[in-house]
Amino acid sequence: xxxxxxxxxxxxxxxxxxxxxxxxxxxxxxxxxxxxxxxxxxxxxxxxxxxxxxxxxxxxxxxxxxxxxxxxxxxxxxxxxxxxxxxxxxxxxxxxxxxxxxxxxxxxx
Amino acid sequence: xxxxxxxxxxxxxxxxxxxxxxxxxxxxxxxxxxxxxxxxxxxxxxxxxxxxxxxxxxxxxxxxxxxxxxxxxxxxxxxxxxxxxxxxxxxxxxxxxxxxxxxxxxxxxxxxxxx
Numbered sequence: 001x002x003x004x005x006x007x008x009x010x011x012x013x014x015x016x017x018x019x020x021x022x023x024x025x026x027x028x029x030x031x032x033x034x035x036x037x038x039x040x041x042x043x044x045x046x047x048x049x050x051x052x053x054x055x056x057x058x059x060x061x062x063x064x065x066x067x068x069x070x071x072x073x074x075x076x077x078x079x080x081x082x083x084x085x086x087x088x089x090x091x092x093x094x095x096x097x098x099x100x101x102x103x104x105x106x107x108x109x
Numbered sequence: 110x111x112x113x114x115x116x117x118x119x120x121x122x123x124x125x126x127x128x129x130x131x132x133x134x135x136x137x138x139x140x141x142x143x144x145x146x147x148x149x150x151x152x153x154x155x156x157x158x159x160x161x162x163x164x165x166x167x168x169x170x171x172x173x174x175x176x177x178x179x180x181x182x183x184x185x186x187x188x189x190x191x192x193x194x195x196x197x198x199x200x201x202x203x204x205x206x207x208x209x210x211x212x213x214x215x216x217x218x219x220x221x222x223x224x
Contacts, residue, residue: 041197041218042217042218043113043199043201043215043216043217043218044152044199044201044213044215045215046212046213046214049212087151096142096154096157096167097142097152097154097213098154099144099151099152099153100151101150101151102151
């Protein structure tokens with residue numbers, strides 16, 4: 001599975017959009033981009049995934065660049081409860097999930 | 110649906126003691142996983158079971174054994190606990206879905222301290 005690079009931490013004002021970037025320049029054609037988050041002391045929570053098209057669900061939007069070498073997770077109206085570690089994972093489905101260090105998102109009032 | 114449940118929530122062991130961490134899921138998933146997470150680090154896969162009756166090693170299997178008791182339950186056993194096994198343990202399950210995708214659902218974790 002391709003390696004990902006994420007910023008160590010980011011801050012976001014409550015009510016504003018949080019845009020979390022992820023670089024995956026070595027991604028191959030059959031690898032998906034997955035996003036999970038982990039709120040303090042809890043188990044990781046699935047957010048969204050995509051292959052090449054942009055995706056949206058009730059939690060977030062995922063924007064994947066045309067060359068698929070990077071992506072952005074968007075939380076449209078961040079709340080204090082969105083403060084968490086966000087993990088970008090690139091993998092072929094059915095391969096093991098490999099969690100890196102992720103991005104610590106702090107939502108501030 | 111309870112999703113993925115884990116017992117116990119907390120445990121303190123002395124070095125050399127043994128214990129079993131229990132995990133159950135009610136989503137009729139085929140695959141189940143055990144991860145550990147050390148302070149300030151990402152999750153690391155210990156063992157997984159792609160389907161009932163099969164188990165495979167992950168990144169860090171040493172010192173652990175697993176049993177896939179049935180489709181619902183997947184247990185993790187520490188035969189002789191060591192301080193290096195102090196960690197938070199997460200169980201997860203998944204089902205291969207349509208659109209060639211797969212989502213893992215995680216339990217709340219078991220916090221283990223080995224003295």
